Amino acid sequence: MTGERIIVFDTTLRDGEQSPGFSMNIDEKVQISDQLARLQVDVIEAGFPIASEGDFEAVKAVAQAVDAPGVTIAGLSRVLLKDIDRAWEALQHARQGRIHTFIATSSIHMEHKLKMTPKEVVDAAVAGVRHARQYTDDVEFSPEDAARTDIDFLCEVLTAVIDAGATTVNIPDTVGYAMPDEFGARIATIRERVPNIDRAVLSVHCHDDLGVAVANSLAAIHNGARQVECTINGIGERAGNASLEEIVMALQVRRDYNHHYTNVKTEEIFRTSRLLSSITGVRVQPNKAIVGKNAFAHEAGIHQHGVIMDASTYEIMTPQSIGKTQSDLVLGKHSGRHAFRKRLEELGYQLDDEALGEAFVAFKRLADKKKEVFDEDLMVLMRDQTSPVPETFKLVYLHTTSGSETLPTATIRLSRGEEVFQDAAIGDGPVDATYQAIDRITQVPGKLLSYSLRAVTEGTDAQGEVVVKVSFNGEVVTGIGHSTDIIEASAKAYINAVNKAVYWQRKPTGEVEEPRATP
Ligand code: KIV
Ligand code: ZN
Numbered sequence: 191m192t193g194e195r196i197i198v199f200d201t202t203l204r205d206g207e208q209s210p211g212f213s214m215n216i217d218e219k220v221q222i223s224d225q226l227a228r229l230q231v232d233v234i235e236a237g238f239p240i241a242s243e244g245d246f247e248a249v250k251a252v253a254q255a256v257d258a259p260g261v262t263i264a265g266l267s268r269v270l271l272k273d274i275d276r277a278w279e280a281l282q283h284a285r286q287g288r289i290h291t292f293i294a295t296s297s298i299h300m301e302h303k304l305k306m307t308p309k310e311v312v313d314a315a316v317a318g319v320r321h322a323r324q325y326t327d328d329v330e331f332s333p334e335d336a337a338r339t340d341i342d343f344l345c346e347v348l349t350a351v352i353d354a355g356a357t358t359v360n361i362p363d364t365v366g367y368a369m370p371d372e373f374g375a376r377i378a379t380i381r382e383r384v385p386n387i388d389r390a391v392l393s394v395h396c397h398d399d400l401g402v403a404v405a406n407s408l409a410a411i412h413n414g415a416r417q418v419e420c421t422i423n424g425i426g427e428r429a430g431n432a433s434l435e436e437i438v439m440a441l442q443v444r445r446d447y448n449h450h451y452t453n454v455k456t457e458e459i460f461r462t463s464r465l466l467s468s469i470t471g472v473r474v475q476p477n478k479a480i481v482g483k484n485a486f487a488h489e490a491g492i493h494q495h496g497v498i499m500d501a502s503t504y505e506i507m508t509p510q511s512i513g514k515t516q517s518d519l520v521l522g523k524h525s526g527r528h529a530f531r532k533r534l535e536e537l538g539y540q541l542d543d544e545a546l547g548e549a550f551v552a553f554k555r556l557a558d559k560k561k562e563v564f565d566e567d568l569m570v571l572m573r574d575q576t577s578p579v580p581e582t583f584k585l586v587y588l589h590t591t592s593g594s595e596t597l598p599t600a601t602i603r604l605s606r607g608e609e610v611f612q613d614a615a616i617g618d619g620p621v622d623a624t625y626q627a628i629d630r631i632t633q634v635p636g637k638l639l640s641y642s643l644r645a646v647t648e649g650t651d652a653q654g655e656v657v658v659k660v661s662f663n664g665e666v667v668t669g670i671g672h673s674t675d676i677i678e679a680s681a682k683a684y685i686n687a688v689n690k691a692v693y694w695q696r697k698p699t700g701e702v703e704e705p706r707a708t709p
Contacts, residue, residue, distance in 0.1 A: 193449035196441065197391065197417035199233040200226050200434060202466065203252070204266055205395075206425035207237070211472055213666065215694055217578050218469045219248045220255045225465050226422075227258040229458040231434070235290060235419075238266040239280040240273040246280050253284035260453070262328065264288040269318025278325040288330055289322040290360075291315075295333035295347050297340065312347055316354040323355035330358035332395065337363035337373060345383045352384070358391040358417060363406060366399025366429060374409030381414045393417035396432045398424060403432035408440060411450055422466045423474050423481060435459045435480040435512065443507045457513040461538055461569075468573050471657035471668040473644070480512060513538060515565050523557035537565060539572050549575045556653070559674045564647045570655065570672050582606060582689045583632055590620040590677050600624040602681070604631050621680045628681065634688050636660035636667070643676060656683040662691040 203219050206212055214222065219236065226234050236252035237245040253263045263284040267273035269291050281287035293304070293315050300306055306314070315331060322329040331351040336344055348359050361380065363373060377394065381387055394410040394417070396403035407418045424433030438454045445451065463481040467473050476483040486509040496503035509515065521533060527550050534541065534549070541549060552571055557563050587603035600623035601614040613630040617623030621641070629635040639659040645652040654676040658669045667690045671682025 193445070193451055194416060196411060196415075196450050196452050197232045197393070198434065198438065198452050198454055199235065199264070199393065199417050199419045200231040200421065201235040201395075201419050201431060202226070202421040202425060202434075203248070204235040204237050204264075205419075205427055205431050206421040209425060209427050209430070212425055212470050214248075214469060215244070215690075216248045216251045217694070220251050221578060222422075222462075222466060222469065223252045223256050223263075225458070225462050227256050227261050228455070229462050230260075230453050230455045232260065232453060233262045233264050233288060233417075235264040235266060237280075240267060240270075240276045246276065249277075249280035250283070253281050253287060257285055259285070262286040262288050264290045264330065266290045266292070267318075267322075269293045269314045271318070271321050274318060274322050274325070278322075282325075286328065287326055288328040288358075289326060290330040290332065291318045291322055292332035292334050292362075293318070294335050294364075295344060296335035296338040298338065299335050308343055312350050315347055316350050319351045319354040319356045327355075327357065329356050330360055330393070331356040332360040332362050334362055335364040336361040337368040337376065338365070341376065341379055341383075345380060348380060348384045349386060352386045352390045356390055358393050359387075360393035360395050360417070360419065361410070361415070362395040362419075363397055363403075364395075366397035366403060368396070368402075368406055369400075370402055370405040370409040373406040374413040377410045377413040377415050391417050393419060395419035397427060398429040398431065398433075401429070403430070404436045404440065407432045407437050408448060411441075411448065422462050423478070425466070425470075425472075433479070435463065439480050439507060439512065442511075456511055458538070459512040460509075460514040464569060465573070468570075468670060469668070471642075471659065471670060486514065521553070521557065521563040521568070522561060523554070525557070525563075533565075533568065534572070537568060537572075545575070556674075560651045560653065562649070562651075566647050567653060570646055570653065573670075574672065577686075579686070579690050579693050582692050583628075583685050585678070585681055585685055586610060587612075588624065588678055588681050590624060592620040592623075598623045600627045602627040602631060604628070604685070620677050624677060624681045625684050628684055628688065632688050634662065634691055636662045636684075636687060636691065638684075639666065641680070643679070646672065654679040656680045658683045658687055660684065660687040660691075662687075665691065665694075667691050667694070 207214055223234050237249040239246040239249045249265045265277040265281045267277035277289050319331055333347050392415050394407055394415045396406040418437055420434040420437055421431040422434055424430040438452050441448050474481050584605045586605050589601045592598040597616055598620045599616050603612045611631045613627050615623050615626035617626050639661055642657050644655050646655050653672045653674050656671045656679040660667050667687045669683040669687025671679045673679040
């Protein structure tokens, strides 16, 4: 293969996770990091250990959980020595750990935020890198706001930190200000003017405030950058980071033009994107490049005709190349276990006999309600089946009444282990009544912050997917539920949030306040 390998540094769990609406807890971060390892990214930045106890524990858990050869786990830290100590404490068990340390170098940041002189900043950067090198020989340094940093000063800082032992130097466009040609030229200048640049990997980290983060990253690659920092679905601070799937597919599809390549297993892209959406409850916009719902849809008659004649008329890459199969009818209620297993395998799920048996029962239940079971339905079903959160409370029975002249009421039966509890409530509408009845049973009352509903696939018998954000004592939890009945999907979403809250309190269920038993 000609060209060079570009290192893919994924920061979904750090820059992505720190943006509003995307927070994840430890289990969710581990689940994502397992999938990132399957996607074969090179570096997973798992968090910012000094930022909070939760971040520390999450980085530690990811460092312990991911054991894939070739995958490095990074933790972010300021150049303060105590931050670096904390970062390494979290990372020390990783198969390969990287300390990523940063300090701002633009005059705006140095004057207004750090209140430090340029000399103090260089000294702090050098001291930080030296300290980090005592722990590991894999140290990355970022001059924050590098795109707006005076180029002479930037070269001076980079030279100093490479001398101090930085093995990767990253050029962040922290505020998404740069334009592609300009950013590419900056990378070329760094390569020309930093005398020891050959001793470090040159990396870029672009934000998307002006919608050019991917273009800037590609321009940087053309000018010598060999690591790109990016996120799944392009999530990240403000307008987000450069999207991993867009960079990777641009390199792959336009290899003739871009020359270089990555190690990413592109067939895992779609699954990774959907896993992130299902965990955060934030869906990708339909027209998003590569992973949007419409990215491979052909609506105009002339396009459909062309694609039927030869897909290459309007498709520059195949849906299969990102792990997406056409949403044709795949299974129905007469489909057998063998066809079900085969389809799941084609979608990338390998199940043992027991797990397959359970999934098959859930599939049959769905197929009884829904004539046509599409791939998207199967993916949703598998996400429910493989959730690491135990179903402490399970929906057994739900009856609601509502109407323009009726007081909305809900009767609910939930099981917990062998026990079954029942209660009823009235509310502003059937969903509100349902949630109140659930609260009365579980005694884990939550405050509903947001509620959204969408159809998973097309058609009047489509499954509804409800995503709720619920606050339990200030801790925000995302719950997701699916059903062909939207009130049932609403109930399942709320119960899912309750189950996560119970599980994440890390209490054995016996310690959770007893449910009200009114069987
Ligand atoms: O955007 C940024 O500058 C960052 C750095 C910490 C790399 O996220
Ligand atoms: Zn950033």
